[in-house]
Amino acid sequence: MGTNAPLLAVEELSVAFGGRGPAPVKAVDGVSFSLEEGKVTGLVGESGCGKSVTSLALMGLLPDRGVEVGGRALMQLPKGPEDLLVLPQRRMRDLRGSQLAMIFQDPLSSLNPVVPIGRQVTEILKRHRGMRGEPARKEAADLLHRVGIPDPTRRLSEYPHQLSGGMRQRALIAMAVACRPRLMIADEPTTALDVTIQAQILELLRDLVTEEGTAMLMITHDLGVVAGLCDDINVLYAGRAVEHAPRAPLFTEPTHPYTVGLLGSIPRLNAPRGEPLTPVRGSVNDDIAWTDGCAFAPRCDHYTMDCLQGPPSLVERDSDPGHVHRCVNPIGHAEVVDRAVLDSPAVVGEEEDR
Amino acid sequence: MLRFIVRRLLQLIPTLLGLSVLLFVWLQRLPGGPENALLPDNAPPEQREALRESLGLDEPFTVQYFSFLGRIFQGDLGTSIHTGRPVLEEFLTRFPATFELAVTAITIAVAVGLPLGYLAARKRGSALDFAAVGGSLLGICTPVFFLAFILKVVFAEQLGLFPSAFRISPALSRTDITGFVVLDGIMTREWDVVWDALMHLALPGLALASIPLAVITRMTRASVLEVMGEDYVRTANAKGLHRTTVRTRHVLRNALLPVVTAVGLLSGSLFAGAVLTESVFAFPGIGSFIYEATHGRDYPVLTGFILLIAAMYVLINLLVDISYSLLDPRVRAQ
Numbered sequence: 001m002g003t004n005a006p007l008l009a010v011e012e013l014s015v016a017f018g019g020r021g022p023a024p025v026k027a028v029d030g031v032s033f034s035l036e037e038g039k040v041t042g043l044v045g046e047s048g049c050g051k052s053v054t055s056l057a058l059m060g061l062l063p064d065r066g067v068e069v070g071g072r073a074l075m076q077l078p079k080g081p082e083d084l085l086v087l088p089q090r091r092m093r094d095l096r097g098s099q100l101a102m103i104f105q106d107p108l109s110s111l112n113p114v115v116p117i118g119r120q121v122t123e124i125l126k127r128h129r130g131m132r133g134e135p136a137r138k139e140a141a142d143l144l145h146r147v148g149i150p151d152p153t154r155r156l157s158e159y160p161h162q163l164s165g166g167m168r169q170r171a172l173i174a175m176a177v178a179c180r181p182r183l184m185i186a187d188e189p190t191t192a193l194d195v196t197i198q199a200q201i202l203e204l205l206r207d208l209v210t211e212e213g214t215a216m217l218m219i220t221h222d223l224g225v226v227a228g229l230c231d232d233i234n235v236l237y238a239g240r241a242v243e244h245a246p247r248a249p250l251f252t253e254p255t256h257p258y259t260v261g262l263l264g265s266i267p268r269l270n271a272p273r274g275e276p277l278t279p280v281r282g283s284v285n286d287d288i289a290w291t292d293g294c295a296f297a298p299r300c301d302h303y304t305m306d307c308l309q310g311p312p313s314l315v316e317r318d319s320d321p322g323h324v325h326r327c328v329n330p331i332g333h334a335e336v337v338d339r340a341v342l343d344s345p346a347v348v349g350e351e352e353d354r
Numbered sequence: 355m356l357r358f359i360v361r362r363l364l365q366l367i368p369t370l371l372g373l374s375v376l377l378f379v380w381l382q383r384l385p386g387g388p389e390n391a392l393l394p395d396n397a398p399p400e401q402r403e404a405l406r407e408s409l410g411l412d413e414p415f416t417v418q419y420f421s422f423l424g425r426i427f428q429g430d431l432g433t434s435i436h437t438g439r440p441v442l443e444e445f446l447t448r449f450p451a452t453f454e455l456a457v458t459a460i461t462i463a464v465a466v467g468l469p470l471g472y473l474a475a476r477k478r479g480s481a482l483d484f485a486a487v488g489g490s491l492l493g494i495c496t497p498v499f500f501l502a503f504i505l506k507v508v509f510a511e512q513l514g515l516f517p518s519a520f521r522i523s524p525a526l527s528r529t530d531i532t533g534f535v536v537l538d539g540i541m542t543r544e545w546d547v548v549w550d551a552l553m554h555l556a557l558p559g560l561a562l563a564s565i566p567l568a569v570i571t572r573m574t575r576a577s578v579l580e581v582m583g584e585d586y587v588r589t590a591n592a593k594g595l596h597r598t599t600v601r602t603r604h605v606l607r608n609a610l611l612p613v614v615t616a617v618g619l620l621s622g623s624l625f626a627g628a629v630l631t632e633s634v635f636a637f638p639g640i641g642s643f644i645y646e647a648t649h650g651r652d653y654p655v656l657t658g659f660i661l662l663i664a665a666m667y668v669l670i671n672l673l674v675d676i677s678y679s680l681l682d683p684r685v686r687a688q
Contacts, residue, residue, distance in 0.1 A: 097594030109585040112604050114682055124593045159683040
């Protein structure tokens with residue numbers, strides 16, 4: 001290490017689900033981003049845009065059959081950089097849990113209902129750190145304590161259904177951090193929790209990143225989470241990144257109409273009572289393939305015929321290096337949404353696709 | 355846990371009371387009576403009436419019922435009209451045979467059905483899966499007595515691989531301790547007896563196993579398929595656990611829960627369902643005796659045996675519930 005290479009560099013990741021149908025469905029289509037230690041990178045978009053598939057592809061958790069994964073995901077491992085997408089299953093099993101870990105969306109269904117919490121923590125300690133017996137139990141209790149579960153020794157012998165939602169998510173986080181992974185993927189970790197617990201969990205994740213220097217990929221459709229946590233944000237639409245920028249410019253000067261639409265759809269506390277919400281109209285569809293033009297065009301208020309002249313490419317803004325968008329008619333600053341609300345991460349957006 | 359068991363045992367009382375009323379009404383409604391079976395066709399009506407009277411069948415329904423109840427509480431299930439021996443005694447001499455047969459059948463069903471269902475799920479869409487699903491359909495569709503007959507004709511009579519009737523070769527000398535032939539053989543180390551008894555159990559056991567085997571295969575397959583798609587299995591994989599750990603602790607442990615219930619219900623039904631198989635193989639168990647008792651209108655035997663089978667069914671279900679609560683912590687909590 002010691003080089004400037006990012007911990008994980010994802011280049012042109014694509015995932016297509018084949019099956020026996022005529023044409024494979026491209027769930028992710030050439031997504032590139034990089035994760036750096038001690039930083040949180042956001043992957044934002046509505047349901048069906050390919051966020052979760054991206055994370056499963058990186059973890060090697062997609063099914064073996066009927067899936068085509070393309071591109072590269074170069075991770076800096078202790079023995080040198082390796083492409084996660086081509087590693088054999090056996091090697092990936094060694095890396096999962098120890099080098100890269102994942103936190104899932106629904107903590108209840110993500111925990112085994114018939115195995116005590118303690119066992120579910122110690123099994124990972126045994127697998128990757130060779131710990132067993134009393135030391136493993138003690139370490140598990142320490143981990144639970146660390147993620148803020150009160151009375152951890154008692155909790156070890158309890159089952160998932162005996163824990164509250166927030167505690168279950170904390171337990172899952174404890175399992176994810178058990179072997180100090182260098183990279184952590186959080187797939188909508190707060191969706192199933194109520195707002196006060198959401199804030200606590202996000203704070204916990206933030207602390208883990210700053211204390212351990214873990215690189216985190218935060219997958220969410222909740223812009224409140226993004227505003228509070230992410231350093232760097234990728235907005236996905238229909239399997240492709242449409243905008244990528246650090247947090248501040250993305251919220252203050254979004255240029256892609258989709259990002260602007262997402263920001264505009266957040267309900268305001270200071271909006272007049274009874275004012276209708278402003279959603280992004282329509283829903284994700286594949287009427288237009290990215291190869292023919294902009295897939296967002298059918299839902300876009302700014303589209304022109306130029307939008308349908310071949311695939312739009314990712315371009316960097318002249319005025320703002322590091323801020324890229326995939327749009328032929330980017331929005332100028334004058335039209336940008338009222339940003340007063342965005343200063344406070346406590347305003348958590350109502351999930352737009354519940 | 356103890357309170358749970360006691361409560362369930364107390365539930366046995368109303369269950370059996372209800373069943374006894376049903377049985378009594380049903381037998382009352384049945385045309386003909388034991389006098390028809392015991393006496394020749396040309397017996398005079400007075401003789402029939404006298405016999406009914408001596409059996410107490412001329413009394414009003416309620417009187418018969420309550421005297422029956424009163425005797426039950428003294429541990430007396432009545433006397434067989436045909437053999438003249440107490441019903442309980444008849445039951446106890448035949449129970450070991452049926453028990454051995456049922457255990458054989460359920461063992462075959464579990465030993466084959468579980469791995470088959472599991473492998474079929476793991477290799478979904480393969481030839482093995484196809485064979486397992488098709489075979490279990492065949493197993494469910496084939497009537498047990500038909501299968502028993504085919505097995506007997508082909509493997510016992512044509513090929514001569516197995517004995518065709520009874521629990522044990524009549525010529526074999528053996529020490530009787532418990533009435534359970536296999537158990538006695540093991541206790542006295544008479545291995546030739548054990549082997550002979552197992553050979554006698556093989557064909558009827560196989561015939562009786564066909565339906566439970568099919569049900570267990572299917573249930574295991576469906577259950578494993580369902581669990582393999584669960585989020586917690588994905589979590590287990592995301593932790594990098596070994597394949598075997600994921601498959602045993604996370605997939606099988608959960609997938610077997612519904613199968614345990616099925617195994618319990620199926621074993622309960624085997625005690626009652628062995629009637630046809632036992633008759634085909636002249637197996638001296640409860641089933642073949644019930645068959646004879648039905649023919650002879652042996653009311654005390656029918657009532658007593660059916661009540662005892664029902665009690666056993668309830669006890670087996672209790673065992674299932676207890677094992678279930680040990681396996682599934684979510685049930686335990688309530």
